[in-house]
Amino acid sequence: MIDKSLVKKRFSKSLKTYDDNAFIQKIMAKNLIGFLNRKEYDSILEIGSATGLLTGEIKHKIKCKHYYSNDLVEESKNFIDKIYENNFFIPGDIETITLSEKYDLIISNASLQWCNNLEDTISKLINSLNNKGLLAVSIFGENNLPEIKNIFNLDNKNYNIINLKQHLKKYKILCFHEEEHKLYFNSPADILKHIKLTGVNAIKEIKLTKTKFKNFEETYEKLYKEKDKYFLTYNPIYIVIENNLI
Numbered sequence: 001m002i003d004k005s006l007v008k009k010r011f012s013k014s015l016k017t018y019d020d021n022a023f024i025q026k027i028m029a030k031n032l033i034g035f036l037n038r039k040e041y042d043s044i045l046e047i048g049s050a051t052g053l054l055t056g057e058i059k060h061k062i063k064c065k066h067y068y069s070n071d072l073v074e075e076s077k078n079f080i081d082k083i084y085e086n087n088f089f090i091p092g093d094i095e096t097i098t099l100s101e102k103y104d105l106i107i108s109n110a111s112l113q114w115c116n117n118l119e120d121t122i123s124k125l126i127n128s129l130n131n132k133g134l135l136a137v138s139i140f141g142e143n144n145l146p147e148i149k150n151i152f153n154l155d156n157k158n159y160n161i162i163n164l165k166q167h168l169k170k171y172k173i174l175c176f177h178e179e180e181h182k183l184y185f186n187s188p189a190d191i192l193k194h195i196k197l198t199g200v201n202a203i204k205e206i207k208l209t210k211t212k213f214k215n216f217e218e219t220y221e222k223l224y225k226e227k228d229k230y231f232l233t234y235n236p237i238y239i240v241i242e243n244n245l246i
């Protein structure tokens with residue numbers, strides 16, 4: 001089970017540093033919008049809005065009359081209010097809150113991978129769409145941060161892509177696209193800093209003793225170095241579904 005209070009704590013802490021360090025999430029926000037076949041909606045609900053990286057992109061590229069946003073972290077509202085004056089903020093865990101309205105677009109960037117039951121959450125969101133409404137999400141796949149998972153022996157897979165694809169078969173999928181990006185850093189310590197400043201370590205508390213840090217540096221040196229740089233691999237997945245049961 002994912003510890004949602006830890007997810008909330010990590011993201012509350014990283015709000016101030018997130019935008020300057022979330023290089024991949026910025027790329028994902030742009031790409032996700034690129035996968036939308038319509039650029040005009042009556043109502044949009046954004047899940048996991050945080051500091052508004054995706055919100056800013058939407059404001060820039062998509063027309064909408066009514067903007068709704070949601071996040072586990074309530075301070076997110078202050079960021080989104082600055083982008084959309086008429087923002088209606090719905091605080092809380094998307095897995096447990098009740099969505100009482102229907103929307104034309106539900107969108108989420110780099111947030112839903114922390115759901116305990118991704119399949120059920122996707123179905124819940126599709127049920128909250130108007131007919132022909134779109135669900136557009138980007139999440140991280142199974143090969144996300146493999147370097148970190150390997151060194152710290154983390155097996156924090158809370159969903160499986162084969163099962164997810166199987167579950168989605170009953171929907172009209174407009175896009176299912178997977179990619180890999182490598183980020184390069186000057187030192188293994190910079191990688192840990194990057195992870196902390198973006199909150200992507202939200203899933204598990206790792207107590208970093210001196211010995212663990214030394215092992216981290218040595219393994220990075222041996223396995224994850226190209227030329228003079230140390231790399232970290234991200235694995236974004238983009239899914240767009242139309243609410244049109246087939």
Ligand SMILES: C[S@@+](CC[C@H](N)C(=O)[O-])C[C@H]1O[C@@H](n2cnc3c(N)ncnc32)[C@H](O)[C@@H]1O
Pocket residue numbers: 007008011022025026029047048049050051052053054055070071072073076092093094095108109110111112114115
């Ligand atoms: C990596 S940030 C992504 C932020 C933003 N969407 C962007 O484009 O940069 C993930 C955000 O999702 C929120 N989040 C994670 N799990 C959530 C859940 N179950 N319900 C609502 N928000 C959640 C976190 O609090 C955090 O603010």
